[in-house]
Amino acid sequence: MVAILDTTLREGEQTPGVCFPSHAKLAIAEALDALGVDYIEAGHPVVSAEIADAVRVLATRGYNAAVVAHARANLDDVQIALDCRVQFIGIFYCVTDERLRDVLKTGLSGAIDRVVKAIAWVKAQDPDVIVRFTPEDTLRSTFENVVTVAVQAARAGADIISIADTAGSAVPGTSSNLYDYVRDLRAALHRHKVAPQLAVHCHNDRGMALANALDAYRAGVDIIDATVMGLGERAGIVDLAQLLAVLAADFGEGQRHLEHLPRIYRMVSEFSNRPIPGNAPIVGANAFTHRAGRKVRNTDTSVATSTGAAATVDPAEFHSLDPALFGRRNALVLDHMAGPSSLRDCLERADLDTIYAPAILDQIRDLGRQGRVVTPDHLEHIVKWYETSAESSCVARNGLRVACDFEVQVGPDRAVFGQATSISKFGISLSLDAELHCGSLVSLVIVSGSDRYGVRGRVVWMSSSNGVREYGVHFVFASPAERVSISNHMGRLLRAT
Numbered sequence: 001m002v003a004i005l006d007t008t009l010r011e012g013e014q015t016p017g018v019c020f021p022s023h024a025k026l027a028i029a030e031a032l033d034a035l036g037v038d039y040i041e042a043g044h045p046v047v048s049a050e051i052a053d054a055v056r057v058l059a060t061r062g063y064n065a066a067v068v069a070h071a072r073a074n075l076d077d078v079q080i081a082l083d084c085r086v087q088f089i090g091i092f093y094c095v096t097d098e099r100l101r102d103v104l105k106t107g108l109s110g111a112i113d114r115v116v117k118a119i120a121w122v123k124a125q126d127p128d129v130i131v132r133f134t135p136e137d138t139l140r141s142t143f144e145n146v147v148t149v150a151v152q153a154a155r156a157g158a159d160i161i162s163i164a165d166t167a168g169s170a171v172p173g174t175s176s177n178l179y180d181y182v183r184d185l186r187a188a189l190h191r192h193k194v195a196p197q198l199a200v201h202c203h204n205d206r207g208m209a210l211a212n213a214l215d216a217y218r219a220g221v222d223i224i225d226a227t228v229m230g231l232g233e234r235a236g237i238v239d240l241a242q243l244l245a246v247l248a249a250d251f252g253e254g255q256r257h258l259e260h261l262p263r264i265y266r267m268v269s270e271f272s273n274r275p276i277p278g279n280a281p282i283v284g285a286n287a288f289t290h291r292a293g294r295k296v297r298n299t300d301t302s303v304a305t306s307t308g309a310a311a312t313v314d315p316a317e318f319h320s321l322d323p324a325l326f327g328r329r330n331a332l333v334l335d336h337m338a339g340p341s342s343l344r345d346c347l348e349r350a351d352l353d354t355i356y357a358p359a360i361l362d363q364i365r366d367l368g369r370q371g372r373v374v375t376p377d378h379l380e381h382i383v384k385w386y387e388t389s390a391e392s393s394c395v396a397r398n399g400l401r402v403a404c405d406f407e408v409q410v411g412p413d414r415a416v417f418g419q420a421t422s423i424s425k426f427g428i429s430l431s432l433d434a435e436l437h438c439g440s441l442v443s444l445v446i447v448s449g450s451d452r453y454g455v456r457g458r459v460v461w462m463s464s465s466n467g468v469r470e471y472g473v474h475f476v477f478a479s480p481a482e483r484v485s486i487s488n489h490m491g492r493l494l495r496a497t
């Protein structure tokens with residue numbers, strides 16, 4: 001199984017504006033440990049006393065994950081890291097001739113000297129501490145220099161050589177790809193009779209960080225660096241959730257507790273003051289959300305487009321990852337594209353039943369036009385409002401609720417009213433040939449078996465949609481045998497045009 005090094009607390013703090021307080025570092029580290037990452041890079045202790053403090057606290061918590069401190073290739077840095085009692089020290093140094101000469105005023109032999117001394121110092125103090133050496137900007141450095149310094153680092157005791165795509169320049173399938181790099185570096189090191197583990201640290205400047213990490217994985221790399229939300233310098237690095245999802249779902253590396261991911265992301269989002277994009281894979285609000293009424297089979301598309309009435313199919317048909325793997329569930333939401341059928345589907349899924357569906361559908365479409373969606377929870381609140389407000393009126397009228405599964409005859413004044421076009425428990429549609437105004441009285445006769453119910457309604461609202469005026473009515477149902485009332489039944493009356 002490939003090992004995962006989470007560096008949210010170190011690389012993540014390279015994100016402009018991100019600075020985790022110590023209590024946040026503790027909370028994040030504990031959550032990462034519960035998730036099952038193998039290494040937690042906690043910070044560069046020499047940078048500040050606060051960082052050193054946090055690194056020391058995390059290093060002594062007894063996590064399953066080894067806690068990592070970052071250090072430059074000098075004895076002060078590595079000693080402070082050792083003093084923090086970390087289990088793993090990552091040492092980095094430049095191996096590029098020009099930069100060594102022009103900036104660091106040394107040469108490759110000077111670089112080797114520093115790197116070897118720092119590694120040997122750590123191993124002399126505590127041979128159990130894991131040491132990683134990273135040639136800075138490995139991918140763009142001269143390969144021979146990387147090999148030369150890496151061989152000496154391994155001989156001095158480095159357990160891991162990390163390949164840093166610092167500038168995010170690798171692209172799978174090109175001459176600069178991590179699949180070849182991992183294999184070439186391993187082969188070169190083997191020729192020098194050293195066999196350290198190899199790690200990759202992929203920046204996301206081209207949006208290729210995950211692709212490059214998987215390229216390295218295919219080449220057998222031992223450790224992959226990642227951060228929560230892909231935080232890091234510039235465009236950041238590999239996103240932890242995406243990496244773990246692919247490793248688990250597509251490569252059988254599913255031995256971690258991925259159900260912790262949503263909680264970790266919420267935590268890091270809060271502490272970093274950065275929102276999780278709604279469309280973020282795995283952890284985004286929309287990652288497993290389906291829009292009811294839109295996901296329809298091809299044969300139903302024309303129906304869905306014209307009426308919004310096509311049936312919603314099983315959301316599982318439209319995703320390739322099981323949300324349960326990440327402690328999540330499918331969600332169906334409704335918006336301006338909702339139709340009677342998709343609303344009915346959502347109501348059934350939420351175990352809700354209501355006779356106010358037409359009015360609720362109008363409200364959902366209005367919300368959708370405002371750029372909002374109605375979640376199952378939201379839908380439940382809407383239904384409850386309609387039911388509650390209707391019941392309060394019914395009680396006042398000593399009424400019973402009746403579902404409108406009746407035939408309808410329009411009357412008594414046929415001269416005024418047209419015909420009922422449809423009736424169901426989801427409402428009544430009427431075609432009228434009279435001008436109606438808010439407050440107009442309408443009346444119907446409902447036939448149910450041998451009983452005849454006189455029905456009166458009052459127009460309570462009007463709106464205009466697609467050039468057709470729409471009327472809602474407030475019906476009062478009355479039977480000769482008993483007074484039956486329904487209040488706030490929002491049927492729809494379409495004016496004849």
Ligand SMILES: [Zn+2]
Nearest residue numbers: 011201232233
């Ligand atoms: Zn980095």
